[in-house]
């Protein structure tokens with residue numbers, strides 16, 4: 001569905017650019033027979049001049065986006081993220097759960113990657129996870145989990161049964177949920193008077209600074225900023241009082257929110273907000289500049305790859321990430337340009353990348369049939385991947401970093 005109005009404040013919005021016809025970034029195709037019935041939508045981001053929320057205007061139907069056959073289990077995905085969430089739980093427990101018998105609620109709790117850290121300490125907790133098989137995995141991990149969508153009704157039912165929450169967590173979740181206002185109202189209904197919400201997901205400031213337009217895809221309906229979080233959650237009487245940045249997923253922000261006036265704003269919050277204002281995240285010119293950056297990156301990447309191919313060089317892709325679909329389809333790259341994409345995820349191997357139809361293959365192919373150049377779609381894991389591919393690098397293999405400036409390294 002295409003929105004003419006901001007989904008937070010209902011003021012009219014207009015996209016500042018179009019990334020063209022795009023498939024769903026995680027909809028890998030099993031066989032060429034599936035190509036003809038592939039689903040496409042127009043990927044067009046807008047920035048609301050009124051409430052500063054960055055959002056895509058056309059949202060595909062949920063059944064197009066969340067397929068049964070592609071279930072994402074967070075704990076098996078990355079040891080780095082497992083450690084990251086364990087540390088978050090540790091810090092939050094010390095800082096916000098000092099009272100008697102605290103209660104923690106997490107939405108989009110997945111298989112319990114974060115909540116199990118509270119469960120292990122015997123802290124009362126409840127996960128709210130809409131996908132049934134993932135919720136089942138959480139229960140098997142000893143994490144109490146409700147299979148439901150979080151909205152004001154769910155929030156009130158949880159409060160009636162368990163009492164108010166001291167801590168409410170949403171990691172890599174708020175950018176996936178279309179009804180932000182419903183979540184904000186639910187959080188306000190569920191939190192105790194001094195309760196705290198922690199939300200963490202990709203940060204608009206990082207995306208603008210590094211020109212990472214591949215953060216924009218169907219499931220990333222919003223890219224949040226401090227200003228936009230304050231405006232969206234402010235409608236329900238909540239405000240941000242502390243933040244912390246980290247490098248995961250190409251740059252994330254952690255927001256701490258409480259009821260207005262309850263928690264004193266920290267220096268980190270004031271500094272990050274000042275940086276955000278200096279970046280101009282509230283100004284339309286900033287997004288015009290971002291659009292120009294994206295267009296330059298597209299021209300440079302397509303010219304570079306076609307030039308290399310014309311010279312007889314081989315080019316592969318590395319990491320069949322959801323964000324790679326945005327780049328490949330916006331740049332119009334095909335299997336003639338990029339022979340294959342190497343990926344370690346078994347569920348993605350032996351399939352075709354959405355839209356571009358480039359074959360996705362296991363890493364053995366990369367080892368046996370090494371390309372002269374590899375477009376690093378998983379650019380946010382550069383250091384880790386660089387260390388892993390030393391043998392290929394020693395033989396002269398070169399990376400192409402596909403975003404801002406498009407570098408060959």
Ligand SMILES: [Zn+2]
Pocket residue numbers: 006007008009010011048049050051052053
């Ligand atoms: Zn708005």
